[in-house]
Amino acid sequence: MLKTPFIPYSEKLLEAAHRRKTKKQSPSAKAPTLHIGDQAPDFSLYNTANEQIALHDLIEKSNIVLLFFPLAFSDVCTNELCSIRDNMNRYEQLNATILGISVDSMFALNKFKEEHKLQFELLSDFNKDVARQYHVLYKDFPLFNMKDVTKRAAFVIDRKGLIQHVEILDEPGNIPNFHAIEETLDKCREE
Numbered sequence: 001m002l003k004t005p006f007i008p009y010s011e012k013l014l015e016a017a018h019r020r021k022t023k024k025q026s027p028s029a030k031a032p033t034l035h036i037g038d039q040a041p042d043f044s045l046y047n048t049a050n051e052q053i054a055l056h057d058l059i060e061k062s063n064i065v066l067l068f069f070p071l072a073f074s075d076v077c078t079n080e081l082c083s084i085r086d087n088m089n090r091y092e093q094l095n096a097t098i099l100g101i102s103v104d105s106m107f108a109l110n111k112f113k114e115e116h117k118l119q120f121e122l123l124s125d126f127n128k129d130v131a132r133q134y135h136v137l138y139k140d141f142p143l144f145n146m147k148d149v150t151k152r153a154a155f156v157i158d159r160k161g162l163i164q165h166v167e168i169l170d171e172p173g174n175i176p177n178f179h180a181i182e183e184t185l186d187k188c189r190e191e
Contacts, residue, residue: 033135033166033168034134034135034155034163034166035163035166036163036164036165036166037162037163038162038163039161039162039163040055040059040064040155040157040161040162040163041055041130041133041134042054042055042056042161043055043129043130043133045101045123045124045125045130046106046123046124047106047121047122047123047124048106048109048110048113048121048122049110050106053099053121053123055157055161056161058097058099059157059158059159059160059161060159061097061159062095062096062097062159063094063095063096063097063156063157063158063159063164063185063188063189064096064097064099064155064156064157065091065096065097065098065099065154065155065156065157065181065185066099066101066134066153066154066155066156066157067080067081067084067098067099067100067101067153067154067176068101068102068131068134068136068150068151068152068153068154069081069100069101069102069150069152070102070103070138070141070149070150070151070152070172071102071104071149072102072104072108072109072111072112072122073108073112076152076172076173076175077102077152078112078116079175080152080175080176081100081116081118082116082118083175083178084098084100084118084120084178085116085117085118085119085120087178088119088120090182091182091185094182094185094186094188094189095185095188095189096156096185097120097121098120098121099120099121099122099123100118100120100121100122100123101122101123101124101125101130101131101150102122102124102125102150103124103125103126103128103131103148103149103150104124104126105124105126106124106126109122109123109124110122125150128148128150131150131151134153134155135168136150136151136153136168137149137150137151138150138151141172142171142172151168151169151170151172152169152172152174152175152176153166153167153168153169153176154166154167154176154177154181155167156181156184156185156188158188159188164184164187164188165180165181165184167180167181
């Protein structure tokens, strides 16, 4: 059985990507974004068991944490999602459903989920529709000369379907502020 190797983000790659990104972007070229209090765009995506998962079916049951991540099996994405896995009891106490979303195929995500024993749903946004709805798609991914890759981002959506936390990271080597996510979930639980 072939084992897929991790693709580590080296410091040199990240620095080079940052230099390329800052040269290409002008300060006025800011993409639209979603804000706290906005209605979360509804979507339906396939999970690793080839079942459609719809946001509107989940929001009445619990608060939702959407975690967009660039690429399964990459070092930073693996660390991010394994950190969530290792703290699932805390998220369950906060009445949160975790949904990981990337542009990887459902087959790649299934392998990733199995290898890392992830207990939450991974959803394939292979056509990039949801990433566009949430404004979290790199036109040019700063690493590996790839196009249309999901940015790392975190959204907390309450049981009314309103966005309560937004964090969109332009640097692929950064991870979301899990403490801020937990604080937001704690406030949602109190309401």
